[in-house]
Amino acid sequence: MDPVVVAGGAMTPFNRRKDGSSWRDWAKDAFFAALADTDLERQDIDALIVASESDFFTLQLNPVSVLADDLALLGKPVMRVEGGGASGHLAVQAAVMQVLSGQASRVAVVGVEALASHLPGATVSTLYGLSFDAWTDGMTGIDSTALYALSAMAFQARTGADERDFAAVAVRNRDNARLNDFAHLPLAISVEDVLSSPIIAAPYHRLDCSPLSDGAACIVVGRGSGLPDTARDRARLVGIGAANDRVRLGERADPGHFGSKRIAAERALAGAGWVHSDIDIAEVYDSYSGAQLQAIEGLGLSTNVLADERAGRFDAQGDLPINLSGGLLGQGAPVGATGVAQVLTIARQLEGRYWGRKPSRAPRRGLVDTHGGIATVCAVSILEAP
Numbered sequence: 001m002d003p004v005v006v007a008g009g010a011m012t013p014f015n016r017r018k019d020g021s022s023w024r025d026w027a028k029d030a031f032f033a034a035l036a037d038t039d040l041e042r043q044d045i046d047a048l049i050v051a052s053e054s055d056f057f058t059l060q061l062n063p064v065s066v067l068a069d070d071l072a073l074l075g076k077p078v079m080r081v082e083g084g085g086a087s088g089h090l091a092v093q094a095a096v097m098q099v100l101s102g103q104a105s106r107v108a109v110v111g112v113e114a115l116a117s118h119l120p121g122a123t124v125s126t127l128y129g130l131s132f133d134a135w136t137d138g139m140t141g142i143d144s145t146a147l148y149a150l151s152a153m154a155f156q157a158r159t160g161a162d163e164r165d166f167a168a169v170a171v172r173n174r175d176n177a178r179l180n181d182f183a184h185l186p187l188a189i190s191v192e193d194v195l196s197s198p199i200i201a202a203p204y205h206r207l208d209c210s211p212l213s214d215g216a217a218c219i220v221v222g223r224g225s226g227l228p229d230t231a232r233d234r235a236r237l238v239g240i241g242a243a244n245d246r247v248r249l250g251e252r253a254d255p256g257h258f259g260s261k262r263i264a265a266e267r268a269l270a271g272a273g274w275v276h277s278d279i280d281i282a283e284v285y286d287s288y289s290g291a292q293l294q295a296i297e298g299l300g301l302s303t304n305v306l307a308d309e310r311a312g313r314f315d316a317q318g319d320l321p322i323n324l325s326g327g328l329l330g331q332g333a334p335v336g337a338t339g340v341a342q343v344l345t346i347a348r349q350l351e352g353r354y355w356g357r358k359p360s361r362a363p364r365r366g367l368v369d370t371h372g373g374i375a376t377v378c379a380v381s382i383l384e385a386p
């Protein structure tokens with residue numbers, strides 16, 4: 001059976017766009033750049049899937065219809081996928097399912113979000129608060145940073161991780177982002193810089209937090225003879241998995257443990273026929289510095305994440321480089337686009353075509369992890385080099 005491949009892809013810069021352009025422009029730019037990378041024409045696309053977290057941000061209900069019209073994709077099956085922070089990644093997984101079911105052989109997945117240019121940060125923060133249980137957590141006024149901080153404190157109490165461990169992640173991801181031309185926050189900073197930045201919600205300082213970003217990303221997922229010859233040299237999507245958890249942190253056995261990531265990862269690895277130790281490189285969901293360590297632990301990529309973090313295992317020179325793009329902390333976090341960009345990054349790394357920081361050894365097998373809420377809706381995909 002022909003493999004499912006990431007036939008091509010592209011992204012816009014992630015940043016705060018103040019140039020009068022709109023999310024519809026960014027989506028279009030990403031789509032046409034992805035087509036060029038795939039060596040396909042617009043009419044070759046069989047189906048369109050759009051990921052965007054919130055109509056509050058785009059101020060557009062039913063965004064897929066508008067984008068399909070803008071892209072002149074008419075008479076095609078189109079759909080929108082939403083799962084909070086995991087929206088883009090779940091859209092990629094929906095494309096894989098469409099391709100595997102035989103309904104389409106070339107599916108364009110466009111992820112887009114307009115967060116930073118037209119809304120004050122405090123408004124976005126309040127709206128993010130509705131991503132948890134809006135009737136309980138959201139209405140108390142607690143925001144995402146405070147909820148993640150509570151989860152991080154439970155992780156710290158169990159593992160002994162401290163603020164410096166979290167800060168080291170923020171420093172490394174921002175440094176990785178310095179080689180990524182699309183990154184929102186490439187920074188040369190120190191642990192002391194992180195610890196002296198303003199406290200947002202203890203233990204998180206401003207530099208421990210991902211920024212509010214605008215941007216778009218697009219990949220074409222495809223299979224079979226309808227793809228151009230270039231597809232032979234493109235990364236394969238060999239396993240997908242998803243799993244959810246209790247929405248309210250207080251109802252989890254351990255509010256500091258991202259347990260549903262483990263289930264999603266095991267499903268994805270089983271699909272690929274691999275085990276955790278086969279993974280050479282990963283992009284994980286680091287909406288906050290501590291969340292990166294929680295993700296690595298939750299996914300089962302390390303049995304002692306703190307020791308591995310301190311030993312440099314997740315650096316570009318380590319045996320499991322993580323977030324060489326800069327992650328959400330460095331590359332940025334336009335929600336709907338995040339998961340699509342993560343898949344694109346790992347695909348490019350496996351193809352030897354990545355534009356930013358590369359690992360010291362060429363990777364063969366990669367993992368992508370994205371979530372919505374606080375690891376409430378988790379998506380994991382496994383990719384293999386061509």
Ligand SMILES: CC(=O)CC(=O)SCCNC(=O)CCNC(=O)[C@H](O)C(C)(C)COP(=O)(O)OP(=O)(O)OC[C@H]1O[C@@H](n2cnc3c(N)ncnc32)[C@H](O)[C@@H]1OP(=O)(O)O
Pocket residue numbers: 083084085086121125128131144145185200206207208209210211212287335371372373374
């Ligand atoms: C969506 C889901 O389902 C799951 C999730 O992921 S939930 C998590 C969602 N993400 C968030 O909540 C984002 C968290 N981040 C924030 O809210 C904001 O970035 C923040 C509160 C940390 C900072 O906001 P702020 O203090 O209002 O900063 P702001 O006034 O915008 O900018 C001031 C400066 O700080 C910088 N800055 C802003 N955010 C920054 C950040 N996260 N890290 C580093 N620098 C930042 C800006 O670039 C700006 O620098 P200059 O003065 O040099 O231009």
